Structure formats: structure tokens, C-alpha cells
Amino acid sequence: MSGSDSVVIVGGGPAGLACGIELLRSDADREVTVLEREPSPGGIAGGFSRGGLDYDYGSHRIHPSVEGRVLAFLTGLPGLELRRKRRNGRILLGGRLVRFPPSPVDALVKLPPGLSMRILGDQIGGLFRSGSTSVAPGSFSEAVESGTGRTMAHAFYIPYTKKLWGLPADEISSFQAARRVSSARPGGLLTKVLGGLPLVSRFDPSRFFSYPAGGFGALAEALAREFRRLGGTLRTDSEVVSVSYEGASMKATTSDGFSRTAGRLVWSAPLDALASSFTAAAPAEVLAAAGRLSYRSMVLLYVQIESGPYTRFDAHYFPDGSIRFSRMSEPRNYLCGPATDAGRGRTGLCLELPCDMGGDDWKAGPEVLYERLLEDLRGSPLPPPEAVGDIWVRRLTHAYPVYRMGFEQDLRTVSEWSLSDPRLVLTGRQGLFAHDNLHHAIETGLAAADCLAGPGFDTDSWRKRLEGFRLHRVSD
Ligand SMILES: Cc1cc2nc3c(=O)[nH]c(=O)nc-3n(C[C@H](O)[C@H](O)[C@H](O)COP(=O)(O)OP(=O)(O)OC[C@H]3O[C@@H](n4cnc5c(N)ncnc54)[C@H](O)[C@@H]3O)c2cc1C
Structure with a gap:
């Protein structure tokens, strides 16, 4: 499986899957494989159900700034229903x-x-x-x-x-x-x-804003379903740990020893993972620059409440330092209601705690974090939650790119190197080191597919698209 037109996409988040779908829509005979590190696709815009309720990875909504092609792409995904709601x-x-x-x-x-x-x-x-x-x-x-x-x-x-x-x-x-x-x-x-x-x-x-019926997990499922329906191969639990050149092709190998060789490689995973995977495929200064670009991680504390709602608001933002969490969302209030009968009469909270990977907050378990939450709420106008049931945590390794002063030079080094090789495309929030919205990430995935549609990679067009992506402004 190494035809020059075949593509391997690293990362099954919205950008990687959108790219895969668009590639297959433009050429149904192409071999396209997505390798995703986690057990389920969707990246940080994924979701899951627990205790009869749907949860996202932090507060997620589709902002009204989504437009044109990306909106048409989303509304055209079979089985995905988007509902409009007023922010609250x-x-x-x-x-x-x-x-x-x-x-x-x-x-x-x-x-x-x-x-x-x-x-x-x-x-x-x-x-x-x-x-x-x-x-x-x-x-x-x-x-x-x-x-x-x-x-x-x-x-x-x-x-x-x-x-x-x-x-x-x-x-x-x-x-x-x-x-x-x-x-x-x-x-x-x-x-x-x-x-x-x-x-x-x-x-x-x-x-x-718009919100998928069934939460963001439903959007991730719709993307994965459409990709597979078009003939793509999605392999989960497949963390790419090494990328090398095989003649004119590129070979991606996962931690369980699986490998896929293809004419083109689309990288929508983080740049620090690129630094550790491309040791045989990129010059030392590129690896060093990619390794210096750092990301902020996040722990998500989920609190299930046996009676509800806790508030009638969708999200609470906590800018000041008296509360260590940055935001709290109540997913039921984003329209979805209970996922199943088991969720009736219940609500849940998702608290976002930005942190450094490996630090104290990163390692803390749900009970410790919940105690910290109660401590913080004591000095605030929000009451402590009552009738608390299940509590658990999820961890996002790469929540936000960190734009340290001077980061631009390292990003330029990585970007120029990737532009010099038509076999390789960096895209998505992680691959472009872009603090962006879901719709921007999808746009970058679709654009990468456009530039891969011809016999070679259209580097000139991609350069122009990259300039456009720099103008993306995050909606919050
Ligand atoms: C807390 C939070 C709230 C947000 N809220 C909103 C919102 O309300 N609205 C909005 O529009 N956007 C929001 N966003 C942004 C949105 O989630 C992202 O823009 C979008 O998910 C980016 O998609 P992506 O595919 O580019 O990257 P990701 O979603 O990060 O996907 C990258 C994928 O690569 C995989 N991967 C990583 N390393 C490897 C490897 N070595 N091998 C294989 N796979 C790998 C990851 O597991 C992941 O699935 C939010 C982001 C955060 C952190």
C-alpha cells in the first residue's frame, strides 16, 4: 500500500478527519489512512457519555463565525443535527x-x-x-x-x-x-x-451558537462515520512514534509496531510529537525548533450531580486567580438534555483546569481536585454543589499552544522546512501551532486536501492559505 497518491494522516481530530473526507470526496480511489493516538476520534473537540449524560472536553460550541465552506461541510455530514441556541x-x-x-x-x-x-x-x-x-x-x-x-x-x-x-x-x-x-x-x-x-x-x-444534538461526541462520530463510508481507514489506539523516508514515500510507525507507507503524509498532531517522531527524517535544527514550541495541558474535572440543574447557565468564566479553574460548563444547558433515561433528573459539571503536563494539578486525582474546587468556591458567589455522585477526570495533553515571546522564529523554521518537502503537510490546530476554533481547524484540513488533490502538492497555493490562516481570530 504505497501508491504515490496514497495519504497517511496523523491525528484523527476534526482537521485530520476533514482532510481525509475531502480527499476521498475528490478521488474515491485514493487510499487514505488516519492514525489516531486515542481510543476514539475527535481530538479535543470530541465527547463521551457517562451516567446518562453527554459531556464534551471543556465548553465547546460552534460559533456563528463559522461560515461558507466549513458550515456547508458540517451541515452536509450525514446524521449530524446542529441546533441553534442563545448564549447564556x-x-x-x-x-x-x-x-x-x-x-x-x-x-x-x-x-x-x-x-x-x-x-x-x-x-x-x-x-x-x-x-x-x-x-x-x-x-x-x-x-x-x-x-x-x-x-x-x-x-x-x-x-x-x-x-x-x-x-x-x-x-x-x-x-x-x-x-x-x-x-x-x-x-x-x-x-x-x-x-x-x-x-x-x-x-x-x-x-x-450552534451545538450538535448529542454533544460534540456526535460530531466526532459523524466525521469518523463519513470518512469510513467513503472508504477511508481509521485506526485508533495508534500513536505515531516514528516517521521515516522510504524512497519517494513516507512511512509512519505506531507504538504497537504497525506501519503505513504512503506517497504523502499529513501531520495534524502536535509539533513536540513531530520533534520526537521525525528524528530520522528532519534536520537537527528543525527538531530542536519544534521541540521548543510548547503547549499548555488541561485537566478536566467532571462532577455528576444527582439533582439538577446546578445553574441555568451554560458556562461560567473565572478569570481571576481566586479560582484555579478557568471555566465551568454545565453540558445539559447546551441543549442536549439527558443522553438516556439514566440521565433524567441529573446534571453534570465540567471544570477546566489549565496546567503543565506532569505537574501537581496534572497528577491530582478527582477527589483531590474536587476538594480544591470546594475550597475555591467558598469565597465566591457560587454555592457548593449538593447531591454529588460520580466524579472523574480526563486529561488533555495539548490544550493550547503557548505563544512565548520569540516563538515566531521557531515556528518559521519548522514551517519553512515542511514547505520544502511536497510529501509532507502540517495542518490543524496542533500541526500549525494555531490557537484556533474548531471551524478554523476544519478549514485547514479541507485546504490541505485541496492542495493535495492534484498530482503533486500545490505548495504555492498552500503558502497563500497559510497567510490566510494567520488572520483567524478565535471566538470565545
Ligand atoms: C478547552 C477547550 C475548549 C474549546 N472550545 C471550543 C469552542 O467552543 N468552539 C470551537 O470552535 N473550538 C473550541 N476549541 C478548539 C477546538 O477544540 C480545536 O480547534 C479543534 O479540536 C482542533 O482540531 P484538530 O484536529 O486540529 O486538533 P485536535 O483536536 O487536537 O486533534 C489532534 C489529534 O491528534 C491526535 N494525536 C496526537 N499525537 C498523535 C500521534 N503521535 N499519533 C497519532 N495521533 C496523535 C490526538 O489524539 C488528536 O485526536 C476548544 C479547545 C479547548 C482546549
Whole structure:
């Protein structure tokens, strides 16, 4: 199985599976194999059922910024039903819970008056500063201070950033702000808040989202089912540990000794795994650069509650350091309801704890983490959960790329090396080291398939697509 047109895709997340589906749609005779490390596909956008309820890996929604081709791709997946829902979250700011996305009336009533006045003052002042929408070079803290103003930067973005990436905001590149902070432009936050006025919000698309009936696990299943229906081979429990050249082809070998040789290799797995797998296939400086690009991990604590709901909100955001978790979601409130009768009358919570792999939080078991949660909730307006049943954890090895100051040079080294070899394509959130949304990851997978559709790899077109991907801005 080593025809020059055959493709092996490393990683069965949304990007890898979208790429595989598109390759098979354009050429049904092609041999396409996906090798996935985990027992089930879907990557960090997967999901599972337990105790009669559906759970995702942290709060997941399909944002309204999904458009055009990716939307058509998702709605065209057989068996996948997307439902539209209004966002209904809260954020803990200044010790108070306020609506998120923000609403001006709610913020005025609930936030300490000094805080809301300072935020408003910064925003109005921002309108009279430069009208530029681009973020100045430098650190994340400089970028958000000049964009959202000092008050919001210090009450929200800077502490939240420390929690998510484990680094002070002045050690993180401003590229992170360009990627993630949609209101990091003068007056941007004001526009967002005004979008929450009762009449306006009904027509503001950013206040809505789509969600798969059955949770994100249903989306992962739909992707895997369609890939297999088209004739693709999906092998799970298959961690690729080595990649080498076999004449004009590439050979991927998994930890259980299985190997697949193909004319093209699409890598949608993390770059640190590339550094350890390509030891015989990439120059030392590329391996070193890929190894320096680090990712933040995450522990997910799940708490099943025997009566419910715990709240009527879909998600709670915790930017400040008094709560070590960054977000809490209540999956039932994302529309899905119970997966089976066993889930009736129950609810569940998913708490996201960003951390470093191997550290204390990473290694902690569910009971220890639950005790830490109770400790944190004691000082907050949220009550401790009652009637708690099953608790468990799941761990994400690669939750977020870390854009340390100066990371761009290492990423360029890896990217230019991959562009010099038409047999290899790096794609997806992990392969491109991109902090992106699910729809962006799918777009990169579809684009990789386009560039592989001809007899060779269309490197010029791929370069242009890469430039476009740099403009992706994360919806949160
Ligand atoms: C907490 C959290 C919440 C999020 N919420 C949202 C949201 O609300 N909306 C949204 O649009 N996006 C959200 N995202 C982003 C979204 O989950 C990702 O953009 C998307 O999953 C990326 O897909 P991918 O296929 O590129 O990467 P991944 O999903 O990471 O898939 C990569 C795959 O590669 C596999 N792999 C790794 N190493 C190997 C190896 N050596 N061999 C074989 N396989 C390997 C992994 O197991 C994984 O399945 C969220 C992300 C996080 C962390």
C-alpha cells in the first residue's frame, strides 16, 4: 500500500478527519489512512457519555463565525443535527457574577460602580485614540492594555492569560492578543457590550451558537462515520512514534509496531510529537525548533450531580486567580438534555483546569481536585454543589499552544522546512501551532486536501492559505 497518491494522516481530530473526507470526496480511489493516538476520534473537540449524560472536553460550541465552506461541510455530514441556541453565560469579575457575553444593564447593576465606570472611561477614551485595529508588536500585556484599556486588561485579560498559559502576560507575544482578543482595539469592548442591549442583542449573531444534538461526541462520530463510508481507514489506539523516508514515500510507525507507507503524509498532531517522531527524517535544527514550541495541558474535572440543574447557565468564566479553574460548563444547558433515561433528573459539571503536563494539578486525582474546587468556591458567589455522585477526570495533553515571546522564529523554521518537502503537510490546530476554533481547524484540513488533490502538492497555493490562516481570530 504505497501508491504515490496514497495519504497517511496523523491525528484523527476534526482537521485530520476533514482532510481525509475531502480527499476521498475528490478521488474515491485514493487510499487514505488516519492514525489516531486515542481510543476514539475527535481530538479535543470530541465527547463521551457517562451516567446518562453527554459531556464534551471543556465548553465547546460552534460559533456563528463559522461560515461558507466549513458550515456547508458540517451541515452536509450525514446524521449530524446542529441546533441553534442563545448564549447564556456568566463571568466572575470583581467578586460578582455578570452576564457573558456582556450586557450593559446587567454590568451596570452588578459590577462594583467604580469598576464599571473605569471600564467605561477607558473605552470612551479609546475611541479618541488611534483608530488602528492592528495590535502593536510586543507583549500580550502591552497589546491588551492599549486595546481594551488598563482596567479591563488587569481585571480580566492579564490574570486569565496567566491562568490559561501559566506565564506572566508580558512573556507572551502580542500575537496571542491578535488571535484571541476580539475587543483588543480601541472601543472594541464598548461595541461588544452595546451588542447586549435588549433589542440589539436579538439581532446580534455573536450572541448565538450552534451545538450538535448529542454533544460534540456526535460530531466526532459523524466525521469518523463519513470518512469510513467513503472508504477511508481509521485506526485508533495508534500513536505515531516514528516517521521515516522510504524512497519517494513516507512511512509512519505506531507504538504497537504497525506501519503505513504512503506517497504523502499529513501531520495534524502536535509539533513536540513531530520533534520526537521525525528524528530520522528532519534536520537537527528543525527538531530542536519544534521541540521548543510548547503547549499548555488541561485537566478536566467532571462532577455528576444527582439533582439538577446546578445553574441555568451554560458556562461560567473565572478569570481571576481566586479560582484555579478557568471555566465551568454545565453540558445539559447546551441543549442536549439527558443522553438516556439514566440521565433524567441529573446534571453534570465540567471544570477546566489549565496546567503543565506532569505537574501537581496534572497528577491530582478527582477527589483531590474536587476538594480544591470546594475550597475555591467558598469565597465566591457560587454555592457548593449538593447531591454529588460520580466524579472523574480526563486529561488533555495539548490544550493550547503557548505563544512565548520569540516563538515566531521557531515556528518559521519548522514551517519553512515542511514547505520544502511536497510529501509532507502540517495542518490543524496542533500541526500549525494555531490557537484556533474548531471551524478554523476544519478549514485547514479541507485546504490541505485541496492542495493535495492534484498530482503533486500545490505548495504555492498552500503558502497563500497559510497567510490566510494567520488572520483567524478565535471566538470565545
Ligand atoms: C478547552 C477547550 C475548549 C474549546 N472550545 C471550543 C469552542 O467552543 N468552539 C470551537 O470552535 N473550538 C473550541 N476549541 C478548539 C477546538 O477544540 C480545536 O480547534 C479543534 O479540536 C482542533 O482540531 P484538530 O484536529 O486540529 O486538533 P485536535 O483536536 O487536537 O486533534 C489532534 C489529534 O491528534 C491526535 N494525536 C496526537 N499525537 C498523535 C500521534 N503521535 N499519533 C497519532 N495521533 C496523535 C490526538 O489524539 C488528536 O485526536 C476548544 C479547545 C479547548 C482546549
